[in-house]
Structures are given as C-alpha cells and as structure tokens.
Amino acid sequence: MTKPIVYIARQLPAIATQLLEGHAELRQHAGELPPTRQELLEGVKGCAGILSLLSDRIDAEVLDAAGPNLKVISNFAVGYNNIEIAEARNRQIAVGNTPDVLTDATADIAIALLLSVARRLKEGERAVRSGEWTTWEPLGWMGLELQGKTLGIVGMGRIGEAVARRMVGGWGMQLRYTARTTKPLVDAQLGGRHVPLAELLADSDFVSLHVPLSTETRHLIGAAEFELMKPTAVLVNTARGEIVDQEALEGALRTRRIFGAGLDVCTPEPLPTSDPLLKLDNCLVVPHIGSATLAARDAMAERAARNLLAGLAGSPLPFAV
Numbered sequence: 159m160t161k162p163i164v165y166i167a168r169q170l171p172a173i174a175t176q177l178l179e180g181h182a183e184l185r186q187h188a189g190e191l192p193p194t195r196q197e198l199l200e201g202v203k204g205c206a207g208i209l210s211l212l213s214d215r216i217d218a219e220v221l222d223a224a225g226p227n228l229k230v231i232s233n234f235a236v237g238y239n240n241i242e243i244a245e246a247r248n249r250q251i252a253v254g255n256t257p258d259v260l261t262d263a264t265a266d267i268a269i270a271l272l273l274s275v276a277r278r279l280k281e282g283e284r285a286v287r288s289g290e291w292t293t294w295e296p297l298g299w300m301g302l303e304l305q306g307k308t309l310g311i312v313g314m315g316r317i318g319e320a321v322a323r324r325m326v327g328g329w330g331m332q333l334r335y336t337a338r339t340t341k342p343l344v345d346a347q348l349g350g351r352h353v354p355l356a357e358l359l360a361d362s363d364f365v366s367l368h369v370p371l372s373t374e375t376r377h378l379i380g381a382a383e384f385e386l387m388k389p390t391a392v393l394v395n396t397a398r399g400e401i402v403d404q405e406a407l408e409g410a411l412r413t414r415r416i417f418g419a420g421l422d423v424c425t426p427e428p429l430p431t432s433d434p435l436l437k438l439d440n441c442l443v444v445p446h447i448g449s450a451t452l453a454a455r456d457a458m459a460e461r462a463a464r465n466l467l468a469g470l471a472g473s474p475l476p477f478a479v
C-alpha cells in the first residue's frame with residue numbers, strides 16, 4: 159500500500175520524524191529558513207498532511223496546491239493565525255496545534271522581559287561592554303520595583319494565567335485581566351479582577367499581552383491605548399507582533415509616554431536591523447524565543463506529530479483547533 163505523503167516545512171526536533179516514519183512518506187523542507195511561497199506550493203502537492211510553522215501562511219492557494227488528498231494541517235505552535243481556519247473547515251481538513259507544553263516556557267520569557275526592562279538590563283549590559291561603566295553610580299541605572307505593583311494580563315488564557323500565578327505568588331502583585339469571560343478560580347486564588355481593557359491599562363504598572371492574533375485583536379494596543387497607560391508602565395508582548403501598533407509603540411517609547419517595552423514578537427519577523435525600535439534604550443527585542451527550551455520544543459514536536467498521525471488515520475486530533 160502506498161503511504162500518504164506528509165510535507166514538513168522545516169527541520170524539527172527528531173521526535174517528530176521518528177513518530178511519523180513508517181506511517182507516511184516524509185517530504186521535508188531542508189535548511190534553516192522557511193520555504194519560499196513557491197517552495198511551499200510545490201512541496202505540498204499531493205500531500206495528505208502538512209506540518210506547518212507559524213511563518214508558513216496556509217491559505218486557499220496552499221490548500222488548492224495540496225489538492226484533494228489533504229486531510230490534516232498540524233501547526234508546530236499553539237497560535238494558528240497563520241492558517242485560514244474557515245477555509246480548512248469548509249474543506250473538512252482537520253487542524254491541530256500544540257497547546258500547554260509551551261505555557262511555562264513562554265510565561266518565563268514574559269517575566270524575563272518584564273524584569274529586564276524594569277531594571278534596564280539592556281542599558282546596563284551595554285555600558286559594561288562599552289566602558290561607560292566607570293563607577294558604582296548612586297544615581298545611575300534606576301529602574302522599577304515589582305513588589306505590590308499592579309499587573310495587567312490582556313487575555314487570561316493558559317499563558318496569561320501562568321504569568322499571573324508567578325507574579326502574584328512571587329511579587330505579591332495586584333491583578334487585573336481582560337478575558338472573554340470572568341475566571342472565578344483566578345479571582346479566588348490570585349485576587350484577580352476582570353476589567354475592561356481601558357481600566358486595565360490605566361491601573362497597571364506592568365501590562366503583558368496574551369491574546370491570540372485575530373481580526374479583533376490586531377492593533378488592540380495603539381496610540382489611544384498608550385495614552386491611557388502610566389508613564390512608568392512597562393509593556394510586554396509575547397503573543398503576536400500585530401497585536402501592537404508598532405509605530406505607535408515606537409512613539410510612546412521615544413517620548414517616554416511609557417517607561418519601556420519588552421518584545422518577544424514584532425512586525426515583521428525578523429525585525430530589520432534598521433527598525434527605529436532597535437535604536438531605543440527602553441525597548442528590548444528578542445527573536446521570538448518564548449517556546450525555545452529543549453523540553454517545550456520536543457513536546458511540541460511530539461504533539462504536532464501525534465496530530466498528524468491522527469489526521470491521517472481519520473481520527474479526531476488529540477490537540478485540535
């Protein structure tokens with residue numbers, strides 16, 4: 159019997175191919191960079207499964223290119239804004255993602271960014287390297303403390319809650335959050351308050367973004383929202399770059415409308431080295447490394463492979479979108 163063909167859009171932790179081998183003919187994109195659009199369209203031809211990454215746009219054109227054999231798209235990420243879900247559903251193509259296993263890793267990065275910006279680690283480290291560090295400065299490198307301050311979580315889902323648990327438990331922070339529905343457990347255990355976004359922005363010393371990217375959340379944080387924030391506020395984004403209007407962010411940081419920002423995600427990715435954000439001392443950008451731990455990436459690879467195998471077998475996906 160001929161095996162179904164699976165297109166794998168990048169080199170992944172070995173567990174992914176180990177699980178798939180024997181069940182499918184693997185057509186894997188080589189190299190560290192994503193497939194070009196043309197390579198993607200060629201690569202998926204005749205496939206029954208696609209293992210995609212967040213940098214691969216999976217839309218009607220790709221589904222057309224794959225053709226009628228396509229049964230499953232398995233995204234190597236929890237976010238799936240790169241996939242046209244409605245288009246896949248119309249064609250009865252199953253879509254899976256990799257939730258939970260990257261929650262802790264991503265929450266840790268959000269807090270690492272928050273602390274780094276609050277305590278100006280980027281400026282400090284640069285001063286050490288450049289020789290600007292000449293003495294212990296009683297008035298130098300002044301930052302912000304976290305203890306007892308107010309944390310605003312925009313999108314109280316898995317990662318939002320993991321950040322809140324760490325920060326309320328570790329730094330006794332007051333908690334405000336936005337969500338589709340009130341979270342009674344978060345309120346009871348962490349003293350959370352479900353509030354409108356405007357109230358969260360006005361009250362919070364630290365704002366951390368954890369909503370998925372959608373038409374509703376694109377540019378959720380723009381010039382009007384920065385106006386509501388405290389001048390001492392820090393914004394952290396580990397969700398998706400497009401949730402923030404980046405031009406407005408650059409303005410808010412340059413004019414010190416807010417204290418600083420820590421970004422694991424931005425627009426575009428990679429951010430061009432000429433981007434004005436990179437000229438600012440109060441902005442720390444890291445290269446989308448929220449889930450970049452060995453444990454998280456291995457577990458994501460396993461979930462992605464299990465989703466593919468289930469989809470190929472016509473079974474419900476263990477981690478379906």
Ligand SMILES: NC(=O)c1ccc[n+]([C@@H]2O[C@H](COP(=O)([O-])OP(=O)(O)OC[C@H]3O[C@@H](n4cnc5c(N)ncnc54)[C@H](O)[C@@H]3O)[C@@H](O)[C@H]2O)c1
Nearest residue numbers: 237264313314315316317336337338369370396397448449
């Ligand atoms: N930086 C990284 O490497 C990295 C890693 C993992 C996830 N992410 C991003 O983080 C996002 C969140 O992941 P998660 O596992 O916590 O997802 P999740 O689904 O558990 O949480 C998202 C929450 O946001 C809520 N929400 C949706 N739209 C909203 C809106 N308009 N206003 C308020 N709340 C809204 C949802 O109801 C949900 O509770 C992902 O979609 C992904 O884009 C990034």
Ligand SMILES: O=C(O)[C@H](O)CO
Nearest residue numbers: 234235236237260449
């Ligand atoms: O959505 C996700 O999973 C991240 O952005 C990458 O791990």
